[in-house]
Amino acid sequence: MSRRLHIEVFRYNPLDPNSQPHMQSFYVNEYDSMTLFIALNIIRDEQDPTLQFDFCCRAGICGSCGMVINGRPGLACHTQTRDLPDHIVLHPLPVFKLIGDLSVDTGTWFRDAGSRIEAWVHNDHEKFDAKAEEARMENDLANDIFELDRCIECGCCVSACGTARMRDDFLGATSIARIARFYLDPRDERNEENYYQVIGNDQGVFGCMGLLGCEDVCPKHIPLQDQLGIMRRMLAIHSVKGILPKRILEKLQHKGCCHESH
Amino acid sequence: MDASTLTLHVRKTGAGVGRLDVMQMLSGVLLILFLWAHLLLVSSVIISPKLMNAIAWFFETTYMAQVGGPIIGLLIFTHFLLAARKMPWRAQESNAFIKHSVMMHHKDTWLWLAQVVTALLILVMASIHMWVVLTDLPITAVKSAARVQSGTWLPFYLVLLPLAEIHVGIGFYRIGVKYGYITKANRKWYQRLENYMMGGFITIGLITLIRFLFLTV
Amino acid sequence: MQIIYSDLLCIGAGLAGERVAVEAAKAGFNVTCLSIVPPRRSHSSAAQGGMQAALGNAIMGEGDSPDIHFADTVKGSDWGCDQEVARIFADTAPIVMREVAHWGVPWNRVEAGVHTYYKGGKPFEAEEKREKHGLIHARAFGGTAKWRTCYTADGTGRSVLNTLDSMCLRYEVGIHDRTQAEALIHDGENCLGAIVRCLKTGELKAYLATATLIATGGYGRIYRATTNAVICDGGGQIAALDTGLVPMGNMEAIQFHPTGTVPTDILVTEGCRGDGGTLLDVNEYRFMPDYEPEKAELASRDVVSRRMQEHIRKGLGVKSPYGDHLWLDIRHLGEKHITTKLREVYDICTNFLGVNPIHDLIPVRPTQHYSMGGIRTNKDGAAYGLKGLFSAGESACWDMHGFNRLGGNSLAETVVAGRYVGKKIVEFLQGHTVDFKQSAINDAHTKVAARIMEMTKRSSKQESAIQLRDEMHSTMMDNVGIFRNGKDLQAAVDKLDELIDRAKNIKLQGTAIGFNPEISLALRIPGMLKLAQCTAYGALMRTESRGAHTREDFPERNDKEWLNRTLAYWKDGETRPELKYEEASPYFEIPPGERGYGGGKIITADIPEEKLRVPNKGADKKKAKQTKKAS
Numbered sequence A: 001m002s003r004r005l006h007i008e009v010f011r012y013n014p015l016d017p018n019s020q021p022h023m024q025s026f027y028v029n030e031y032d033s034m035t036l037f038i039a040l041n042i043i044r045d046e047q048d049p050t051l052q053f054d055f056c057c058r059a060g061i062c063g064s065c066g067m068v069i070n071g072r073p074g075l076a077c078h079t080q081t082r083d084l085p086d087h088i089v090l091h092p093l094p095v096f097k098l099i100g101d102l103s104v105d106t107g108t109w110f111r112d113a114g115s116r117i118e119a120w121v122h123n124d125h126e127k128f129d130a131k132a133e134e135a136r137m138e139n140d141l142a143n144d145i146f147e148l149d150r151c152i153e154c155g156c157c158v159s160a161c162g163t164a165r166m167r168d169d170f171l172g173a174t175s176i177a178r179i180a181r182f183y184l185d186p187r188d189e190r191n192e193e194n195y196y197q198v199i200g201n202d203q204g205v206f207g208c209m210g211l212l213g214c215e216d217v218c219p220k221h222i223p224l225q226d227q228l229g230i231m232r233r234m235l236a237i238h239s240v241k242g243i244l245p246k247r248i249l250e251k252l253q254h255k256g257c258c259h260e261s262h
Numbered sequence B: 001m002d003a004s005t006l007t008l009h010v011r012k013t014g015a016g017v018g019r020l021d022v023m024q025m026l027s028g029v030l031l032i033l034f035l036w037a038h039l040l041l042v043s044s045v046i047i048s049p050k051l052m053n054a055i056a057w058f059f060e061t062t063y064m065a066q067v068g069g070p071i072i073g074l075l076i077f078t079h080f081l082l083a084a085r086k087m088p089w090r091a092q093e094s095n096a097f098i099k100h101s102v103m104m105h106h107k108d109t110w111l112w113l114a115q116v117v118t119a120l121l122i123l124v125m126a127s128i129h130m131w132v133v134l135t136d137l138p139i140t141a142v143k144s145a146a147r148v149q150s151g152t153w154l155p156f157y158l159v160l161l162p163l164a165e166i167h168v169g170i171g172f173y174r175i176g177v178k179y180g181y182i183t184k185a186n187r188k189w190y191q192r193l194e195n196y197m198m199g200g201f202i203t204i205g206l207i208t209l210i211r212f213l214f215l216t217v
Numbered sequence C: 001m002q003i004i005y006s007d008l009l010c011i012g013a014g015l016a017g018e019r020v021a022v023e024a025a026k027a028g029f030n031v032t033c034l035s036i037v038p039p040r041r042s043h044s045s046a047a048q049g050g051m052q053a054a055l056g057n058a059i060m061g062e063g064d065s066p067d068i069h070f071a072d073t074v075k076g077s078d079w080g081c082d083q084e085v086a087r088i089f090a091d092t093a094p095i096v097m098r099e100v101a102h103w104g105v106p107w108n109r110v111e112a113g114v115h116t117y118y119k120g121g122k123p124f125e126a127e128e129k130r131e132k133h134g135l136i137h138a139r140a141f142g143g144t145a146k147w148r149t150c151y152t153a154d155g156t157g158r159s160v161l162n163t164l165d166s167m168c169l170r171y172e173v174g175i176h177d178r179t180q181a182e183a184l185i186h187d188g189e190n191c192l193g194a195i196v197r198c199l200k201t202g203e204l205k206a207y208l209a210t211a212t213l214i215a216t217g218g219y220g221r222i223y224r225a226t227t228n229a230v231i232c233d234g235g236g237q238i239a240a241l242d243t244g245l246v247p248m249g250n251m252e253a254i255q256f257h258p259t260g261t262v263p264t265d266i267l268v269t270e271g272c273r274g275d276g277g278t279l280l281d282v283n284e285y286r287f288m289p290d291y292e293p294e295k296a297e298l299a300s301r302d303v304v305s306r307r308m309q310e311h312i313r314k315g316l317g318v319k320s321p322y323g324d325h326l327w328l329d330i331r332h333l334g335e336k337h338i339t340t341k342l343r344e345v346y347d348i349c350t351n352f353l354g355v356n357p358i359h360d361l362i363p364v365r366p367t368q369h370y371s372m373g374g375i376r377t378n379k380d381g382a383a384y385g386l387k388g389l390f391s392a393g394e395s396a397c398w399d400m401h402g403f404n405r406l407g408g409n410s411l412a413e414t415v416v417a418g419r420y421v422g423k424k425i426v427e428f429l430q431g432h433t434v435d436f437k438q439s440a441i442n443d444a445h446t447k448v449a450a451r452i453m454e455m456t457k458r459s460s461k462q463e464s465a466i467q468l469r470d471e472m473h474s475t476m477m478d479n480v481g482i483f484r485n486g487k488d489l490q491a492a493v494d495k496l497d498e499l500i501d502r503a504k505n506i507k508l509q510g511t512a513i514g515f516n517p518e519i520s521l522a523l524r525i526p527g528m529l530k531l532a533q534c535t536a537y538g539a540l541m542r543t544e545s546r547g548a549h550t551r552e553d554f555p556e557r558n559d560k561e562w563l564n565r566t567l568a569y570w571k572d573g574e575t576r577p578e579l580k581y582e583e584a585s586p587y588f589e590i591p592p593g594e595r596g597y598g599g600g601k602i603i604t605a606d607i608p609e610e611k612l613r614v615p616n617k618g619a620d621k622k623k624a625k626q627t628k629k630a631s
């Protein structure tokens, strides 16, 4: 009944001049409700203490454990072995810098992307009045914003994107969804032109070729496809303002946009 | 004029890339419309060669063919220039993309590769085709049939037809995705629509070719 | 060795670390944050439920005030907290919630009109007021008189952490992730920074700073079954304890959460019960009202956990290969509620347990969840024993939680303390310079480097870090759990004595150039054993039951002898801490009394009159009167 899993893991230590990239096979017995988190830890505890991989929350909420599982980027902790064949092949996420074995440096990448898109609410932070009531907001809007704030920066969408693999300055779906989050947020005082400055280029929205790998792998089901469409349309329309009549533009602009009512 | 024309230190604030993207999209949309129209016009021969001749005659006397032909040529060339910005010209890029497609075994990713490959072939074949047709006006069902029956042109069209339809079909789907008209909610439906459309047009094209093949000259 | 200077070094970039960092960076200081993982992966991101603050916008929170919040907190702590701190906390919390709202947190908002809510599994209707429409909403949490927990769906930690991290970006806080502080640099009087191991290259670096903050979160990993992340290994506490100068406060105060899932120990939020979820036993019978007629499932955590354990002991748990458990039932909340408001719970159940909570029961059992204890600080967040060392968040024993913290109070503590302590640190930095003594830097560096060297040597006595960790886990699970008694605790202390001795001989099995995960564990285990020993030994010595600390052999709360805080100091080379005690609170705004839940006998204390007054409060009023008279 219980299977013996053949887990093949990418091994390479870039800091060791003698290390050659290669695949190494491990075998573990499968238990009930086993996840790759459990399997990899068994391997490290019992077979090879030097095996590098990253886990933190082991509950699918921190984004540490992104890796390529049988060809698809995904979260290892939230992958149950019973959903996989008995031969499992694990690679580190491409695009990001390799630290060793299955471990990659997503932190630096996301921080860099964050500062490129200026990922913070642009308002006068000093203006906060401790005695005043908070600014009001519709609950639906708050939920829409949170929907995009749920991104855990696992990097799966970036690794699944052909554009990102070809061009290393592409910001990826996650960054565009992040900008969309600020675009939705009335507290952010940036206007369309400001957003255009940041992502209205081939590194941003216009670089995306609609490959939808991002949409299909995102473990948090962030609505990446829809947000990419909304942002691209908004910025494309912004770029032809003054060429087409305003009325037509407005019609196009609001179609299918999730925050129409605000 | 702003400071960006004086020095590279000031970033150009302009609509540049956005406009290029809109143009790429528009060139795509126009070409889709053209190709569908083109196929329907040519396939009028199925109904009767006379109808096709009449249509061709109409286009010619109104000079739409003489002017329209080169305009379509120009449109294709523009589209090529715009789309080429996205093509993986450097070996490193195409290698990365191919490796990626193999790793991901993900349909939409493969489709883009299909689009790029078909594009390159169309570039060559459509140019030849247009040159041949447009330097030999007027268009008549008889001339077309002669070409198809001559032997070399039949395999040529049998290749160009699916290439063109695949390229256009994927292009149609992708424009919808990129501009947010195809959403998470209706994506499956559009994928099916795209398949049916590709199939449909290829079938019409094949019937047309068969009709040409058996049209007595 | 690379040396990096900053004005403020934050060890830890969770909510507490980043909130302090933002405060100092806004004041113009150069701040560096260290973190084992990129900041947004810090364990704060896992907190689903919410943060308590007495805003009183929700209809069910109407009439709420910091006074009531304060009273709930003190009761929750079983009078073990520092009331001065709890007061600061309750008063500041509403401001901080509004402040993070201003910075971008998408709090759920009040929607005017009639809504259906749940209490104790039964739906009821309440009408939210029109004039509160659009203000920050609140949900119910255990142990509170009012609905006061601000939330964003079930990703409160995530959204607040995202916002603070974006503020760090905005104010250019230096973030050095994949770094792990191994030891503090100090000259016996001042803390000068830390020796830090880079988790990309394995290199040791010195981070020097005028002020150092430890905000490394909890140390739940000394238990096998814990809801804490795998990085919650107490690195910051260990570094402080190892100085021999800085004490840990109340380490025996460990909270067990009622609803850890089986077998993965992943937490499902208290929000489940707050929204109306119920606990069932093997017969699918709802047992909590029998024990706690009034609060039922919403009594404070320690109470619920204990009752669950009690019920399991009666043989009414559900048998499973992973041990006995109980059921959590949220089916009656309906699909819409579960997939929106409790979406993370839904995901956890389907992804990790293979259970669909819309139709199935969720297997749960009490699981280690929170450490009330930690680095003892004064009310300004300054650690005892070393100047220039601060601590905030779960790693600190600022001590607003005493022997039991309320749900929603710790997440709130991180940002409230972060703001408050941050301001104190800014004051400290403004009036302070230090002399970075080379000898102190070298000492600290040599110690860490020597430990790593030692581990690579072969010797006849070889211990594996993994083996020691497993033995520590078994000891803590079996003997230092929810119910404690003298015999078990003694056994645990003896066993930990042995493990601490053996830990001196930890050797590596593999070798790897650069970063090596095996070294990380090997470096950590000896310190974790010390934290475990502080917990076990403190629990052995505390012969009473208070809050989460429950002694079967001493079931009463003994205010007469134990209305105090344990301080644990560690002398180098020992296998047990030296324990000292200090008064729980400088004064008692609310004198010790009944909690109103949990039961238990109380041995009362005679508290002198002057301790039952808030020192300056009366004085202020008097002064005001006097000035009135004068004018």
Ligand SMILES: Cc1cc2nc3c(=O)[nH]c(=O)nc-3n(C[C@H](O)[C@H](O)[C@H](O)COP(=O)(O)OP(=O)(O)OC[C@H]3O[C@@H](n4cnc5c(N)ncnc54)[C@H](O)[C@@H]3O)c2cc1C
Pocket (backbone or CB within 6 Å): C011, C012, C013, C014, C015, C016, C017, C034, C035, C036, C037, C039, C042, C043, C044, C045, C046, C047, C048, C049, C050, C051, C052, C157, C179, C180, C181, C182, C215, C216, C217, C218, C227, C228, C229, C231, C234, C235, C236, C267, C269, C369, C370, C392, C393, C394, C395, C407, C408, C409, C410, C411, C412, C414
């Ligand atoms: C599953 C779960 C759910 C919870 N839900 C709630 C809730 O709903 N409401 C509530 O009030 N509380 C909740 N809590 C408790 C609350 O989340 C934590 O107490 C709080 O987030 C701790 O925050 P922190 O900033 O102190 O530490 P953390 O967020 O844990 O951050 C610790 C930081 O320190 C770093 N670090 C650790 N060691 C080192 C080292 N040696 N060197 C360098 N850096 C280091 C880490 O990388 C991390 O950045 C929950 C806890 C858990 C486990």
Ligand code: HEM
Pocket (backbone or CB within 6 Å): A209, B024, B025, B027, B028, B029, B031, B032, B034, B035, B076, B077, B079, B080, B083, B084, B086, B087, B115, B116, B119, B120, B122, B123, B124, B126, B167, B168, B170, B171, B172, B174, B175
């Ligand atoms: C001349 C040779 C051609 C080349 C080199 C070419 C190249 C390309 C490329 C590389 C793309 C993908 C662009 C992207 O993903 O961003 C593309 C898209 C497209 N092509 Fe072509 N193409 C050619 C001819 C044609 C023709 C003849 C048609 C139609 C009759 C056509 C219709 C489309 C459409 C509709 C799209 C989608 C547009 C978009 O994504 O914006 N192409 N083409």
Ligand code: HEM
Pocket (backbone or CB within 6 Å): B035, B038, B039, B042, B043, B068, B069, B070, B072, B073, B076, B122, B126, B129, B130, B133, B134, B139, B143, B144, B145, B147, B148, B157, B160, B161, B164, B204, B205, B206, B208, B209
């Ligand atoms: C203005 C330019 C064009 C004109 C006037 C034109 C005209 C014609 C004519 C007359 C035929 C009938 C066969 C023949 O005579 O050889 C034909 C067939 C065909 N053309 Fe074009 N064409 C044009 C552009 C294109 C382009 C750009 C493409 C492809 C991208 C294309 C693809 C085809 C195909 C695939 C067939 C085969 C028809 C079928 O199977 O139904 N043509 N075209």
Ligand code: SF4
Pocket (backbone or CB within 6 Å): A150, A151, A152, A153, A154, A155, A156, A157, A158, A173, A174, A177, A217, A218, A219, A220, A221, A222, A224
């Ligand atoms: S968008 Fe999804 S896949 Fe991308 S980083 Fe965020 S959670 Fe991961």
Ligand code: F3S
Pocket (backbone or CB within 6 Å): A160, A161, A162, A163, A164, A172, A173, A207, A208, A209, A210, A211, A212, A213, A214, A215, A228
């Ligand atoms: S995969 Fe990449 S190309 Fe666009 S749709 Fe997603 S970002």
Ligand code: FES
Pocket (backbone or CB within 6 Å): A054, A055, A056, A057, A058, A059, A060, A061, A062, A063, A064, A065, A066, A075, A076, A077, A078
């Ligand atoms: S370990 Fe946190 S998402 Fe997998």
